[in-house]
Each structure stands twice: as C-alpha cells, then as structure tokens.
Amino acid sequence: MSTLRTVCPLNCPDCCSLLVEVSEQGIKVQGDLRAGVSGFICAKARALGDSVFSSDRILYPWLKNQSGWKQISWEKAYDILAEKISQTVARSGSQAILHLFDSGHNGWLKNLDRRFFQALGGVTEPRGSMCWGAGYEAQLRDFGAVYSSDWQELLQSKLIILWGRDPAVTNKHLIPILRKAVEQGAQVVVINPLQCKSAVFAQEYIRVNPGTDGVLALGLCYIILRERWMNFDFVKDYVKNFGSFVPLVREYPPEKAAEITGVPIEVMESLARRIALEGPVMFY
Numbered sequence: 397m398s399t400l401r402t403v404c405p406l407n408c409p410d411c412c413s414l415l416v417e418v419s420e421q422g423i424k425v426q427g428d429l430r431a432g433v434s435g436f437i438c439a440k441a442r443a444l445g446d447s448v449f450s451s452d453r454i455l456y457p458w459l460k461n462q463s464g465w466k467q468i469s470w471e472k473a474y475d476i477l478a479e480k481i482s483q484t485v486a487r488s489g490s491q492a493i494l495h496l497f498d499s500g501h502n503g504w505l506k507n508l509d510r511r512f513f514q515a516l517g518g519v520t521e522p523r524g525s526m527c528w529g530a531g532y533e534a535q536l537r538d539f540g541a542v543y544s545s546d547w548q549e550l551l552q553s554k555l556i557i558l559w560g561r562d563p564a565v566t567n568k569h570l571i572p573i574l575r576k577a578v579e580q581g582a583q584v585v586v587i588n589p590l591q592c593k594s595a596v597f598a599q600e601y602i603r604v605n606p607g608t609d610g611v612l613a614l615g616l617c618y619i620i621l622r623e624r625w626m627n628f629d630f631v632k633d634y635v636k637n638f639g640s641f642v643p644l645v646r647e648y649p650p651e652k653a654a655e656i657t658g659v660p661i662e663v664m665e666s667l668a669r670r671i672a673l674e675g676p677v678m679f680y
C-alpha cells in the first residue's frame with residue numbers, strides 16, 4: 397500500500413488537501429490534517445474511491461445517432477472530432493468553432509482543452525454562465541464590484557441569514573464557524589422551501605413557497621421603508637437608482653407578500669426589524 401498527497405479535484409473552492417491510500421483493494425481518501433481548510437473533508441471526496449472503481453463509470457466514448465447510443469473506440473472518436481474540426485477550420489476559420497465549457501473537474505488536465513483551441517488559432521467562447529457568471533453579474537450590478545465577505549466576518553455578526561443555502565450539505569467547512577458564531581450569541585435564520593439540514597441548528601426556520609423568495613425580499617423592504625428603519629445617510633451616499641426601486645417595493649405590501657410566499661406577516665415583520673435594527677447582519 398502507498399499513500400499519496402494530493403488535492404481534491406471536485407468543483408469546490410475549498411481545495412482540500414487529501415491523503416489517498418492506494419492498495420490492491422482500491423483507494424481510500426481521507427483529509428490531510430497537515431493542510432487544507434479545516435483538516436476534514438466532505439462525503440463527496442470520501443466517496444471518490446467508490447466512483448473511480450464504480451461499475452457505472454464511463455470508460456469509453458459513446459456516439460449518439462438516430463438509433464440511439466453506441467460505444468465506439470477512442471481512435472474512432474478522435475477521427476470524428478479531427479475531421480469535423482479540420483472541415484470547419486478549412487471552410488470558415490477556427491473562430492467558427494464554439495467551445496462551450498465551464499468548471500466541473502478542477503484538476504490541471506481540465507485546462508488542456510483551452511490550450512488546444514488556443515494552439516488551433518483561437519475559437520469562439522461564451523462569456524458569462526448560468527452559474528458563476530450570473531452571480532458575478534448580479535454582484536456587479538448590485539454592489540459595483542465582485543467582493544465577498546471573509547468567512548471569519550460571520551463571527552462579527554449578530555444575525556446570520558442562510559437564504560436558499562444549505563451549508564451543512566454544500567459547504568461543510570462553514571459549519572464550525574457558524575457554530576462558533578452561535579456560541580458567541582449570533583442568531584441563525586434559514587430561509588428555504590425545504591427544511592434543509594442547516595435548519596437543524598438554526599434558531600429559526602422560515603419556509604417560503606418555491607420560487608417566491610424575491611417577493612419575500614421585497615416584502616421585507618416594504619416593512620423597513622414603511623417603518624423608516626433604513627439608514628438614509630447610507631442610501632443617499634452609496635445607493636444608485638433608489639428612486640426607481642421604491643415603486644417596485646410598494647407593489648408588495650406584507651399582506652400580498654405573505655399570500656404569495658406563505659410566510660406569515662408577523663414573521664416578516666420580526667425579521668425585517670432584526671435586519672434593520674439588530675445588525676451586523678450577514679446574508680449568506
């Protein structure tokens with residue numbers, strides 16, 4: 397048996413350090429306590445050994461035609477791709493090729509596709525995406541720059557709102573920090589259509605009808621504006637287009653927002669008051 401040090405290849409910013417035991421029985425993946433975010437890894441990485449040797453793993457190229465999927469050899473797959481790429485470049489130039497890609501596996505080999513297409517003369521690539529791209533664009537429009545708070549700032553918060561997220565499943569390394577924040581007196585509120593795993597250690601779980609949390613946000617804004625709980629100096633100095641935001645908010649008084657979202661008015665009023673008056677607040 398040998399033990400190798402490596403890093404988690406999954407599409408996750410934590411980049412955990414791993415120790416991989418390789419033996420005749422297979423591979424066993426553990427967190428490397430000497431490095432990494434917190435020295436422990438999530439279930440997805442622990443299961444990497446199973447997926448490497450899974451009988452469901454796709455080991456060969458498959459070609460889809462009118463009669464369905466058919467397994468082909470690697471040579472055949474390369475021949476098909478080379479022919480189509482050569483034909484397109486000869487007919488219209490390399491930029492007539494659209495290279496669609498996103499993150500996925502984060503190993504070094506992942507970058508070879510772009511190197512290949514650059515060497516070919518450059519191809520057309522998409523800008524933005526429904527994943528990070530949409531998030532970046534929203535942050536740019538909302539805040540003027542793409543900055544995120546440091547996790548440690550959760551420890552300065554009095555109210556932490558996990559809005560549509562379930563870090564107990566998707567962001568394990570946040571959990572010790574959240575627990576510490578709770579020990580220091582922070583309240584954790586979970587807003588989610590499902591009573592997700594993170595709701596277990598939150599002080600409050602607010603169930604919202606699927607797809608209506610935007611209305612919930614507008615209902616909260618309505619209450620904050622109505623009660624004049626907002627920081628007028630901050631809005632005057634830093635907020636653009638506030639005048640065109642207010643009419644939108646006025647369309648969602650709490651009665652209407654409650655009917656759409658399923659969140660009772662008194663729950664909205666309590667949350668709006670804590671957001672406005674009992675900060676610092678962290679939306680996560």
Ligand code: SF4
Nearest residue numbers: 404408411412438441
């Ligand atoms: S949290 Fe899990 S998926 Fe993310 S880097 Fe660590 S082991 Fe990999």
